[in-house]
Amino acid sequence: MISKLGNILKRINIIQWLAAPVIILASAFVVNAVVMLLCNYDPLEAYQAALNGAFGNSRKFGETLVKSTPFLMAGLSVAMAFRCGIWNIGAEGQFLMGALAATWFGTRLATLFPENTWIAVPICLVLSMLAGGIWGLIPAVLKVTRGVNEVISTIMLNYVAIHLVSMMIDGGPLQETSQRGPQSDRIVEWVFLPRLFPPHRIHLGIVIAVVLAIILTFILFRTAFGYQLRAVGEGAAAAEAAGISIVHNTLRVFFISGALAGLGGAIELTALTRRLFLNFSPGYGYTAIAVALLAKLNPLVTVAAALLFGALTTGSYSMQREVGISDRVTFVIQATILLFVIGYGSIQLFRKRAFSHSE
Numbered sequence: 001m002i003s004k005l006g007n008i009l010k011r012i013n014i015i016q017w018l019a020a021p022v023i024i025l026a027s028a029f030v031v032n033a034v035v036m037l038l039c040n041y042d043p044l045e046a047y048q049a050a051l052n053g054a055f056g057n058s059r060k061f062g063e064t065l066v067k068s069t070p071f072l073m074a075g076l077s078v079a080m081a082f083r084c085g086i087w088n089i090g091a092e093g094q095f096l097m098g099a100l101a102a103t104w105f106g107t108r109l110a111t112l113f114p115e116n117t118w119i120a121v122p123i124c125l126v127l128s129m130l131a132g133g134i135w136g137l138i139p140a141v142l143k144v145t146r147g148v149n150e151v152i153s154t155i156m157l158n159y160v161a162i163h164l165v166s167m168m169i170d171g172g173p174l175q176e177t178s179q180r181g182p183q184s185d186r187i188v189e190w191v192f193l194p195r196l197f198p199p200h201r202i203h204l205g206i207v208i209a210v211v212l213a214i215i216l217t218f219i220l221f222r223t224a225f226g227y228q229l230r231a232v233g234e235g236a237a238a239a240e241a242a243g244i245s246i247v248h249n250t251l252r253v254f255f256i257s258g259a260l261a262g263l264g265g266a267i268e269l270t271a272l273t274r275r276l277f278l279n280f281s282p283g284y285g286y287t288a289i290a291v292a293l294l295a296k297l298n299p300l301v302t303v304a305a306a307l308l309f310g311a312l313t314t315g316s317y318s319m320q321r322e323v324g325i326s327d328r329v330t331f332v333i334q335a336t337i338l339l340f341v342i343g344y345g346s347i348q349l350f351r352k353r354a355f356s357h358s359e
Helices: 002-038 043-055 058-083 091-112 117-146 150-169 204-222 224-234 236-241 246-273 284-294 299-323 327-358
Strands: none
Touching (some): 002 284, 002 327, 043 058, 058 224, 058 246, 058 284, 058 299, 091 117, 091 150, 091 284, 117 246, 204 224, 204 246, 204 299, 224 236, 236 246, 284 299, 284 327, 299 327
16 A cells, blocks of 8 residues: 555656646747747747658758757756756856867877877867866866855856857967968867768767766766765755765866866867867857756756757758748747746746755
8 A cells, every 4th residue: 555655656746847847848839839920920830840850850850869969968067067056057168168178189189199080089078078177177166265156157257268269269279270260170080079870960979978868867866976966956054964075076066067068069079060160159058057957957857858959959940941930030939948948947946945045
């Protein structure tokens, strides 16, 4: 009898856990349907075009996976930090620093290594993770030593990263040899991240991201280290009273979060763009906040949330092409979903933090 009651309660918890994301997305799609009607577009036709553009065939689905990968890597970065109660808004800058390190390696250092993809690529990815992790440690050190709010410091560091990239590729040491524009040279071929099904753009980075999501889920929910991170996030004062070091966990989670975002930047560069340029990231680090919140900070569920945002990206192209919807309307559609997700998630996080402080 007790076991049956336990199973029923588990099912109720799962339903409640799934209800919020479903309601958020349904509300966003209804509001967007009204927006499209006001703009004289048929919302059903638009949504059908988006669905076909994202999942219509293997090539389109592959492109959706490609678009989902940077959202997934940045989303994992944000989810890990938020799980520890740390508001890392700096995934955008950490993403760029990873891409910058990959560019430096791929255009300057790779010639010192054997022309072997399976040697050069792992070295490049590790360097990018270190770059992102070290960039993430800057606000961590400021927080634990000077009490600087991480929201402010990480946002400021995003702009520092953007201007640092600009300085390096626009008249700087990493600008392309021909100096035709603000971009780097193309990285050497043996630093290209392998593609899985040429000529399609599906690449090994997708596999890396999904495997990392599985590993991080195991770490968070099946290890002592993960328990410490979750304990700090649920209630820092109670965790510290139990002997868990807030300082050490803050430093560690900031490094891990930055490393994940940095790896995302390296994957995007070595697998797709293969050179660094201005506006390399269209805001992956900021969209990642919505991805992580929609997944309720669960790394494995982040895979599904990232896939949704990847589908929205590829689907928006089909809406423009097949239905004739203005790109401005598609931006409004994406922004509406972001607002719903971030708004609800922020309320939940603030409530949790207020509850932990009141105990």
